[in-house]
Amino acid sequence: MGLMTRRVVVTGMGIIASNGIGQQAFWSALQAGRSGITLLQRFDTSRMPIRVGGEVRDFEVEHHINRKLAMRTDRMTHFTLAAANEALQDASLQLEKENPQRIGAVIANGAGGIEFVAKQLEAHYTKGPRSMSAFSAIAWLQVANVGQVSIHHGFQGFSKTPVNDTVGGLNALGTAYRAIRRGSADIILAGGSEAHLHPLMLVVMQRQENCVPGDDPTAYRPFDRRANGLILGEGAGICVLEDYEHARERGAQIYGEIIGYSQSNDAYPLTHPLAAQTSSPYYAQALQAALQEAEVSLEQLGYISLDGHATPPADTAEAQALQQVAEERLAQIPVSVPRTMFGHTFAAAGALDTIAALLALKHEYIPPTINSKDLDPRYGLDLVRDEPRPLRQGTVLLGARGRGGVNAALVIKKQEN
Secondary structure: OOHHHOOEEEEEEEEEEOOEEOHHHHHHHHHHOOOOOEEOOOOOOOOOOEOEEEOOOOOOHHHOOOHHHHHOOOHHHHHHHHHHHHHHHHHOOOHHHOOHHHEEEEEEOOOOOHHHHHHHHHHHHHHOHHHOOOOHHHHOOOOHHHHHHHHHHOOOOOEEOOOOHHHHHHHHHHHHHHHHHOOOOOEEEEEEEEOOOOHHHHHHHHHOOOEOOEOOOOOOOOOEOOOOOEOEEOEEEEEEEEEHHHHHHOOOOOOEEEEEEEEEEOOOOOOOOOHHHHHHHHHHHHHHHHHHHHOOOHHHEEEEEOOOOOOHHHHHHHHHHHHHHHHHHHHHOEEEOHHHHOOEOHHHHHHHHHHHHHHHHHHOEEOOEOOOOOEOHHHOOEEOEOOOEEOOOOEEEEEEEOOOOEEEEEEEEOOOO
16 A cells, blocks of 8 residues: 555544543533633733633643653643543554554644743842742643653654644644655654743733633634634643554544645735635635545535634635535535634633534544524524534534635544444
8 A cells, every 4th residue: 555545533632622632521511512611710800901712621630641741841741641541552453562663743823832831030020030940941841741741651752743823733633644645754742832921921812802702601703703713721632543454454443534634825814805706716725625636526514614714804705615615505514613602712722612523523523613592694504503403424524724825624433434
C-alpha cells in the first residue's frame, strides 16, 4: 500500500468542556441541548465588559495529574493532559507495546498559559524576580501542551503546535491526518486546548468587537436577527488518530475516518468592514477542496458543522460561502453550531466540533444549535435548532475561519470497515 493511500481513523476521544467533562457527559448535554455557558465565577467580573462564558466547572486537576506537575503548568495544560488521558484510555492503547518514535502529538493553542504568566508577573512586580517560578520560561508557551503530553506518555514521534487563532483545532487534526497518511507516524494525539477565560483576555477580546458584552448566557445566537457576537468558552478536545491498518490489527474501536482536509487564506479579519464581501470565496474554496479530496457529494452530507461567529458580517460571509459550495441544494443540507452549548473555545473549537460530529455519527443524531430563536431567513440555512435531529447520512463537513483570513475544512465519515 502506498504511503499516500493510508487511511486515517479516530480510535479514541477525550473531552473537557463547560457542558460536560468526558465523552458520556458531553454527549448527554449535546443531545439535551444543555448549555454550559453561565456567569463566570473564577474571578470577579463586576468591572468586566464580558461576564459570561463557557467556564469549565467541577474540574479537579488532582484527579488527572499529580500536584507537583499541576503547580508547574497552566490550566490549559491541565485540560490537555486530562483530555489526552481519556482519549488514550478510550482507544485502549497499550503504549508499552508501541514504538514511541511512531507516536506523536499535534495540539493547537492560541492564548498560551495566560493565567500562569499573569500570576508570575504579579509576583515579579510585587515581591521581586526571585519569587517567580522557575517554570515561567515554559509553562506559558503554546508548545507546553505538546511537550507535557509527550513527556508524560513518552511520545518521540511527529509533533507540532498549530497557533492559528480559531482554526487551530481543525488545523491540528488536518496536520495529523496528513502526517499519518504519508507515513510519518502511526498514531498521533491531535486536537486543541484553550484556557483564555481570564480578565486580561476578556478585555482584549471585547475590544476586538467579536464577543457579546454583558451577562446574558443565551446571547450566542449565530444566524439570528439579534446576533451580536460569540461567547467565549474554555476546554480541550483530543482525538487519537491512527493508521487504519494499525488500528484494525490491534482490534481497536473506530469512531470514524478522516477523508478530506483543506485550508485557504483570504487575508481579511472577520471584523474588517469588507469581510462579508471578501472572505466567502476563500472559505468556499477550503470547503470545496476538502469535499473534493474526500470524494464526497453534497447528497452524502449528513450535516455541516458551521463556524458560527454570530456577527452579521461573519454570518453573512459564511452563508455566502455555503451558497457557493451547495448552490440550490443548500436548503436541503442540515447545518448546526453545537458550540453555542459550550462557548467558542478558539483553538479547541474545531476539535470539540469534530468530537461532537463523531458522536453524532455514532448515535445518529445531529447536535443542535441553541439560542437562535429568530433565524434570519436571508441566509437560507436549514439550521438544526434546540433539539437534535436524526442523522440521515454518514458524512460530516466541518468548517472554521480565523481572524486574519485563514480558513480550514475537514470531512469525516462513519467507519463502515
